[in-house]
Amino acid sequence: MAFLEIKDLCVSVENKSILNGFSLTINTGEVHVIMGPNGSGKSTLANVLAGHPAYQVTQGSIYFKGKDLLQMSPDERANNGVFLAFQHPTELPGVSTALFLKTALNAKRKYLGEKPIDAVQYMKRLKTRSQALNVTDEMLKRPVNVGFSGGEKKKTETFQMAFLEPDFCILDEMDSGLDVDALKVVSDGINVLREPHRSFLMITHFQRLLTYIEPDYIHIMVNGKIVKSGDKTLAAYVEDKGYEEFK
Amino acid sequence: MKNLNNICLIKKNGHFETVPYPRNETVINVSGSDSFDCICLHFSGDLNLKINLLDKKASCKVHCVYLAARNEQLNLTIDVTHAAPDTHSEQLIRGLATDSSVVSFNGVIRMPYNSQKCIGNQNHRAILLSEKARVQAIPELEIFADDVQCSHGSAIGPLDKNQIFYMQSRGIDKKTAYHLLLNAFIADLIPEEYQVLTTDWMNTYL
Ligand SMILES: Nc1ncnc2c1ncn2[C@@H]1O[C@H](COP(=O)(O)OP(=O)(O)OP(=O)(O)O)[C@@H](O)[C@H]1O
Ligand SMILES: [Mg+2]
Numbered sequence: 001m002a003f004l005e006i007k008d009l010c011v012s013v014e015n016k017s018i019l020n021g022f023s024l025t026i027n028t029g030e031v032h033v034i035m036g037p038n039g040s041g042k043s044t045l046a047n048v049l050a051g052h053p054a055y056q057v058t059q060g061s062i063y064f065k066g067k068d069l070l071q072m073s074p075d076e077r078a079n080n081g082v083f084l085a086f087q088h089p090t091e092l093p094g095v096s097t098a099l100f101l102k103t104a105l106n107a108k109r110k111y112l113g114e115k116p117i118d119a120v121q122y123m124k125r126l127k128t129r130s131q132a133l134n135v136t137d138e139m140l141k142r143p144v145n146v147g148f149s150g151g152e153k154k155k156t157e158t159f160q161m162a163f164l165e166p167d168f169c170i171l172d173e174m175d176s177g178l179d180v181d182a183l184k185v186v187s188d189g190i191n192v193l194r195e196p197h198r199s200f201l202m203i204t205h206f207q208r209l210l211t212y213i214e215p216d217y218i219h220i221m222v223n224g225k226i227v228k229s230g231d232k233t234l235a236a237y238v239e240d241k242g243y244e245e246f247k
Numbered sequence: 248m249k250n251l252n253n254i255c256l257i258k259k260n261g262h263f264e265t266v267p268y269p270r271n272e273t274v275i276n277v278s279g280s281d282s283f284d285c286i287c288l289h290f291s292g293d294l295n296l297k298i299n300l301l302d303k304k305a306s307c308k309v310h311c312v313y314l315a316a317r318n319e320q321l322n323l324t325i326d327v328t329h330a331a332p333d334t335h336s337e338q339l340i341r342g343l344a345t346d347s348s349v350v351s352f353n354g355v356i357r358m359p360y361n362s363q364k365c366i367g368n369q370n371h372r373a374i375l376l377s378e379k380a381r382v383q384a385i386p387e388l389e390i391f392a393d394d395v396q397c398s399h400g401s402a403i404g405p406l407d408k409n410q411i412f413y414m415q416s417r418g419i420d421k422k423t424a425y426h427l428l429l430n431a432f433i434a435d436l437i438p439e440e441y442q443v444l445t446t447d448w449m450n451t452y453l
Contacts, residue, residue, distance in 0.1 A: 050416045053408070074415035083416075090413035094431025103427060104417040111418070143431070164417065 001066050003028045003199050004168065009060035011041075011048050011224075018044045020224040022060070026168075031200040033210065035235065036221035037243045042203045043087050045221075046172045049201075050084040051077050064168065078104075079111035081167030085157035085174055087203075092144035097156065098126065100144050101163050108164070125163065133159040133189045134182075150177040158189045169193065171202045175209040187212030207235040222246050251290045251314075251448060254441065258284035263438060272297060280304035288441060289313040290448070293322045300327065300334035308337045310436045314445060315348035315380065316452040326355035329362040329395075338369040341433045345376035345452050354399065355387040362392045369399040374406055374432060376453065425453055 004026040011019035018041045026032050034042055048055050049062065051074035062069040069077060092100065106116045117125075130140060133155050145153055154174050161169055174186055190200070190213055202215070210218075210232055218234040219226045220243070227246045228234070256263040263286060272295040277283045279302055287294060289311060298307050307327060315321050327336040338354050356367040373382040384401040406428060414424035426449055433445060 050412075052412055073421075074412060075418050075420045078416055078418035086413070086416075090407070090409045092410055092413065092428065092431070094434070095427055100414075100417070100427075103423065104414075104419055107418040107420065107423065160417065 002026065002063070003030075003065060005061075005063045007061050009045075009048070009062065010058045011044060011055050012058055013044065013055050017058070018055075018224050019048070022221075022225045024219065024226060026199050026201065028199060029196045030217070031194070031202065031213065031215045033202045033204060033215040033218045033235070034221050035204060035218060035238055037247075040221045041224040042221055043172055044224075046084050046087075046170050046201075046203060049077075049082060049170055050074055075107065076111075078166070079108045082170070083161050083164060083166035083168065084170045085154075085161050085172060087172040087176075089145050089153050089157055091146045093146055095144050096141055097144050098140045101126070101160060104164060129163045130159055132192070133162065134185050135159045151179065151182050154178055154186060155182065158186050162189055162193060165193070167198050169198065169200045171200065173203055173205065175204055175206055183208070184212065207239045210235050220246050251444060253290055253292065253294075254288040254444070256286040256438070256441075258282075269294065269296060271295065274299070275307075276301055277305040277307055278302050281306075283307040285309055286436065286438070287311040288437060288444060289321060289323065290315070291319050291321065293324075295322075295324045297326045298328070298336070299330050300336065302331050303333045305331065306335040309339070311338075311340045312433045312436050312445070313340070313342040313350060314448045315342065315344040315350050316448070317346050317348065319348045321348070321350040322353075323351070324353040324355070326353075326357070327367065328357040328359075329365040329367060330359070332362055333364040334362070335366045336368070338371075339436060340371040341436055342371075342373035342382060343376060343429060343433070344373060344380035344382050347377070347379040348381070350382040352382070352384045353387065354384070355389070356397055356399070357389040358392050358395050358397065359389075360391045363394045365392065365395045365397075367395070367397045371401040372432075373403045374429065375404060376406070422453070425449070429453075
């Protein structure tokens with residue numbers, strides 16, 4: 001059984017078709033990268049995996065650890081181990097990051113039939129994971145994403161992921177808009193999560209990220225489907241030649 | 248479900264105390280350098296406060312949270328007159344409206360010719376939780392003095408679906424997501440010991 005199996009996926013939004021027969025299989029422990037021109041449907045794919053209600057799946061299937069993902073609500077998917085670090089994370093006015101993550105963690109524990117986390121353990125986990133990603137205590141107290149700079153949003157998305165320890169990490173342009181030091185911090189934050197039971201789908205425009213995080217496969221996505229797959233050398237090729245020949 | 252009665256709290260000697268809910272039109276005169284600070288938690292019927300700031304340095308802070316459900320009709324009027332120079336007023340209103348409730352908020356700030364150096368702020372925000380709920384805000388500013396600061400703002404709309412989705416994407420179910428967001432929206436206006444009432448309301452009507 002594959003970890004994730006996407007077959008012939010067609011997706012439209014507001015009657016405009018965006019994904020046109022997208023297929024991809026990811027096995028446990030693998031790191032896959034998707035690159036592709038602006039508007040090719042990368043974020044749409046990520047959002048569909050997370051269950052965003054604006055996107056209509058018109059054809060195809062997604063199986064995650066043997067379960068039909070398309071039948072699950074977004075929160076069920078999350079509690080089954082799917083996590084999307086968003087390209088443009090949403091602001092939650094008035095809801096502190098600390099409270100948000102505690103609620104999220106306990107939701108998952110409840111889903112799995114476990115007791116809520118005790119306060120000491122929670123603080124410990126929060127501290128370890130936030131310090132690793134340079135997320136300050138002050139940021140944890142602030143409402144989720146409100147007033148965060150572009151780079152801070154990427155760091156806190158990655159921090160949320162590290163804190164919740166999902167099995168399937170989807171990262172939509174976590175490297176965009178980061179300074180060199182921040183890129184290193186975020187990459188390290190992702191690398192510590194690399195474990196045999198966890199898989200990654202990373203969307204990026206830059207080969208630079210892949211010097212920090214070594215991928216198993218790279219896929220080129222154009223017009224809503226994969227047009228070429230290869231190993232990490234494909235990224236260098238694209239950076240050099242562009243997407244023209246794949247269009 | 249307990250009957251949710253309107254609650255009015257007024258600050259006395261640094262503490263908020265409950266007072267009988269103001270019925271009909273209620274006139275409050277603030278003199279000297281006093282401050283009239285009140286918090287209203289409003290579930291049904293009308294509220295009509297007329298506040299006169301009579302002397303220099305007099306001020307008022309009116310915070311109101313309304314929660315409208317079923318076919319309740321809420322009419323809220325807060326009418327502040329800056330009758331002396333250098334007086335300050337603040338009106339902060341947050342509301343939730345669901346089912347087929349209808350809410351009207353009328354916030355008035357009057358600054359006559361002699362009200363130099365006055366500051367008046369009014370802010371109203373409401374979240375519509377059903378298709379049928381209606382909220383309208385009618386701000387009225389009567390400003391005749393030139394050296395004053397006066398601001399007002401109102402925003403009425405449904406809860407942002409993206410916020411709900413974002414929370415769900417972290418494993419939080421829809422109902423909990425609503426509660427968290429709506430609590431965050433009104434909580435800073437209500438003392439903690441009264442938040443059980445708003446939670447009650449949400450449990451009943453959401
Ligand atoms: N919610 C939406 N409503 C309307 N159109 C949408 C929506 N989401 C995506 N689209 C459209 O679908 C197309 C694909 O968008 P998507 O965000 O998936 O591209 P992308 O590959 O992630 O691009 P980028 O590299 O710029 O992030 C675009 O034309 C976009 O305008
Ligand atoms: Mg994108």
